[in-house]
Amino acid sequence: QKEVEQDPGPLSVPEGAIVSLNCTYSNSAFQYFMWYRQYSRKGPELLMYTYSSGNKEDGRFTAQVDKSSKYISLFIRDSQPSDSATYLCAMRVPGIRSEKLVFGKGTKLTVNP
């Protein structure tokens, strides 16, 4: 079983739609949860960072963590064509020696004008 599972999509939505992206994980030691956005031919860019369970909102983006279910979500409201990218969930175990990230495969999102 992979440590992090993420549906790769692709996901295509009309402009203005609410987008829901999800990841599940198996390692209960994960405590930090991130969403990265990656545009084509670019490196991943941190979008949201959450610690432990709960919601975190930043503009049109909301990150949600449910540690009891080992499930994280990213919601995008009023989606825009500029949101078209691959969205990667990432997690890490706070470690003494290393802070390596474990990634999902990424979900490719296209927002159509």
Next chain:
Amino acid sequence: EAGVTQFPSHSVIEKGQTVTLRCDPISGHDNLYWYRRVMGKEIKFLLHFVKESKQDESGMPNNRFLAERTGGTYSTLKVQPAELEDSGVYFCASSQVRRGGQETQYFGPGTRLLVL
């Protein structure tokens, strides 16, 4: 402030050849990470430097891969000899030494390696 830079952006080599990838982290970042994405797979951790020391190299696939970070500034990742399965995108990321738990890793654009 300049971001993480990587060189070259693309490299096409033949099986058995040697390739060296370079990463320049954000100035002042002590943490430097190498990750790799093989086609169809997720981004996977290779290794982590703190300054010039290897903190964690548990993700290095085999001894054909050698990473260095002389002087604690830029880092190189050498693949010798390259095999077909080494093809992929190699990402470098850097971060500040952790303060209070939150650490943001800033990624470079990646080097696309194709081994023929």
